[in-house]
Amino acid sequence: MDMKKHIKAAALASASALAAALLLAGCGKTVSPGDKAGYDEGEEYLSIWVHIIEDTPEGRSYRKSVDSFNEKYDGKYFADIEFIPRNDSGGGYSDKVNASVLSGDLPDVLTVDGPNIAAYAANGIIQPLAELTKEERSVYLESIIEQGTFNEKLYALGAMESSVGLYYNKAILREAGVEVPQAGDPWMFTEFLDVLEKVRPAAESKNGYPLDMTFPVGEATIYYYAPFIWSNGGDLVSGDGLTVSGIFNSERNAGTMNYFRGLVDKKYMSAVPIENLFESGRAAFKFDGAWEVNTIYTSYPDIELGVAPYVVGDNWDGGRYTPTGSWAYAASSVTENIEGATELVKWMSGVESGLDLYGQTKSLPSTYAAYEQISDFTEDENYKALYEQLRDYGHPRPKTPAYPQLSASFQQALENIAISGMDADTELKKSTERINDKLDRYTRE
Numbered sequence: 001m002d003m004k005k006h007i008k009a010a011a012l013a014s015a016s017a018l019a020a021a022l023l024l025a026g027c028g029k030t031v032s033p034g035d036k037a038g039y040d041e042g043e044e045y046l047s048i049w050v051h052i053i054e055d056t057p058e059g060r061s062y063r064k065s066v067d068s069f070n071e072k073y074d075g076k077y078f079a080d081i082e083f084i085p086r087n088d089s090g091g092g093y094s095d096k097v098n099a100s101v102l103s104g105d106l107p108d109v110l111t112v113d114g115p116n117i118a119a120y121a122a123n124g125i126i127q128p129l130a131e132l133t134k135e136e137r138s139v140y141l142e143s144i145i146e147q148g149t150f151n152e153k154l155y156a157l158g159a160m161e162s163s164v165g166l167y168y169n170k171a172i173l174r175e176a177g178v179e180v181p182q183a184g185d186p187w188m189f190t191e192f193l194d195v196l197e198k199v200r201p202a203a204e205s206k207n208g209y210p211l212d213m214t215f216p217v218g219e220a221t222i223y224y225y226a227p228f229i230w231s232n233g234g235d236l237v238s239g240d241g242l243t244v245s246g247i248f249n250s251e252r253n254a255g256t257m258n259y260f261r262g263l264v265d266k267k268y269m270s271a272v273p274i275e276n277l278f279e280s281g282r283a284a285f286k287f288d289g290a291w292e293v294n295t296i297y298t299s300y301p302d303i304e305l306g307v308a309p310y311v312v313g314d315n316w317d318g319g320r321y322t323p324t325g326s327w328a329y330a331a332s333s334v335t336e337n338i339e340g341a342t343e344l345v346k347w348m349s350g351v352e353s354g355l356d357l358y359g360q361t362k363s364l365p366s367t368y369a370a371y372e373q374i375s376d377f378t379e380d381e382n383y384k385a386l387y388e389q390l391r392d393y394g395h396p397r398p399k400t401p402a403y404p405q406l407s408a409s410f411q412q413a414l415e416n417i418a419i420s421g422m423d424a425d426t427e428l429k430k431s432t433e434r435i436n437d438k439l440d441r442y443t444r445e
Contacts, residue, residue: 043078044340047107048348051093051327054083057360065353069344077340082107101125108335109344112156114147114325115219115397115407118241121150122401122442126330128153130342139351143324143394144366150399151240156330157349158366160357163290163390164224164323165382166311170304172284175202183388186309188316189232189259196268199284208282213269215260215418221411222397223323224287225260230395231321232256232313236410241400242443244435248406249428256313257428260418271419279303293382294362307385310393324394326363364390402438409434 039045048066052059066081086093093111100106112120120126132154137145141161148156168180176199181187187195196210203210215221229236234252237244263269270277278286279300285308286292296305310322329348331341347353351373354365358374364387365371371391376383398406409431416422 039078039080040075043075044337046077046079046109046335046337046340046344048079048081048109048329048344049084049093049096049107049111050081051086051111051113052083053085058357058363059083061353061357061360062348064356065348068352069347072347073343077343079109079344097125104334106332106334108332108337108341109329109348110332111159111327112330114156114158114328115399115403117148117156117328117330118150118399119401119403120330121153121155122241124333126155127333127335127338128155129157129331129345130339132342132346136346139367139369140349141366141368141391141394143320143390143396144328144349147325147396147399148328148330156328157345158326158328159349160326160354160363161324161366161390161394162326162364163386163394164227164287164310165290165292165386165389166308167278167286167288167292167296168306168308169278169281169284170306171281172199172202173306176284180306180308183309183385183392186312186316188312188314190314192311193262193266193268196263196266196285200268203282203284206282208277208280209268209270209274210284211263211269212274212278212283212286213263214273215411215415216273217411217415219407221414222407223325225414226397226410227310227321227323227395228256228259228313229253230319231311231316232259233315233317234313236398236406237400241398241402242439244400244406244432244439248409248435249425249432252315254424254428257414257417257424259313260414261421261424264418265421290364290386291362293380293386305382307382307389310389320393320395322389322393322395324390325397400439401442402435405435405438 050062052062054060054063063081066079069077069079084093084096097106097110106125112126140157144158144161145154147158148154173180178195178198199210226236232252232255234250234256236248238247264271277283279296281303293305296303312321329345331338331345335341349366351367351369354367354370355373357363358365358370365374371377371387377387378384400406413427413431416427417424
């Protein structure tokens with residue numbers, strides 16, 4: 001999977017389209033397998049939709065997992081996969097799902113991008129999985145279980161995970177006399193400012209900046225930088241996903257936003273993106289997705305790469321805060337075979353499927369056992385650091401039915417405050433009002 005494309009794509013179809021999901025109450029689905037290749041009378045038929053083209057490494061991995069499921073459950077279940085690729089603007093797959101909401105023709109199982117699970121659940125597009133035992137749940141990373149849970153019910157299991165690293169150039173840090181802290185003892189905001197000041201001369205001597213950091217348009221912003229909010233004692237939405245007033249626009253969040261502004265004002269980072277700033281050796285640090293490790297190894301081998309613990313706010317209490325989240329499997333609200341759909345979800349998100357998907361795409365696995373079986377995560381210091389960060393500190397993105405608006409509002413507020421220098425309290429208040437407009441349909445009596 002190309003995670004860069006996923007985080008830049010639109011996260012979910014419009015709220016008006018999702019509202020149609022409310023019409024699903026009571027809908028059933030009649031399956032007519034007919035001439036489905038490999039299907040035998042007496043087997044329970046399970047349809048599954050995925051968001052990718054079949055003739056890709058990711059698509060072939062999904063096909064392989066479905067085929068192995070059918071071999072495993074021959075005579076009991078038969079899964080039939082359909083590939084519905086997303087287009088560049090995030091439609092295609094989402095459009096198909098939304099159209100099928102009205103017709104009641106959703107499949108038994110479908111893929112859902114992790115941050116959108118709450119919205120799909122709240123709008124009746126997916127239903128809770130059949131009960132998993134404690135042992136079955138323990139297979140998955142805590143972040144996967146948390147991502148898939150809404151209103152204390154488990155709706156989805158991740159096909160994969162993701163992470164963002166604080167990467168550093170070992171040569172520049174050596175020159176500046178900076179030592180990297182151990183995991184569990186990260187630099188706090190004020191400490192990191194001191195570190196950036198120490199590496200400034202070495203970076204500027206190369207016509208660079210201490211920090212390669214941008215505030216990109218789209219999903220990447222909240223994915224990369226919500227951890228600064230969480231680790232500084234703030235939050236973005238209430239536990240039930242329905243309240244943002246006094247939370248999104250809190251005084252503590254305003255302080256965190258002003259911290260970002262200070263990074264720009266003090267010229268620790270560029271106000272505009274500079275292509276390959278870190279990769280060309282002109283920056284000491286960079287925040288980027290897990291794919292950056294492979295990028296450096298394959299295309300910039302002269303860079304001595306390291307992964308530092310993700311920076312935390314001065315109010316960090318030791319809790320989970322680092323970036324996570326990717327595509328997951330869920331049972332649709334119209335499936336009449338929740339037991340079979342749950343078995344398929346578990347299989348598609350399980351250890352063997354995760355191992356194959358990593359081999360094909362380098363997408364991080366969702367299960368502990370998969371990491372233990374992949375040498376990258378047991379032998380390579382940088383991949384190992386990313387896994388341990390995900391394992392010990394991974395925190396899903398906010399869970400709310402208004403997630404698309406919350407994500408867009410976070411991005412806009414951060415850009416306006418950090419880049420344009422607008423007042424933090426004012427911008428967060430405006431964002432809160434926009435999110436509340438979307439939450440209104442879920443909170444009105």
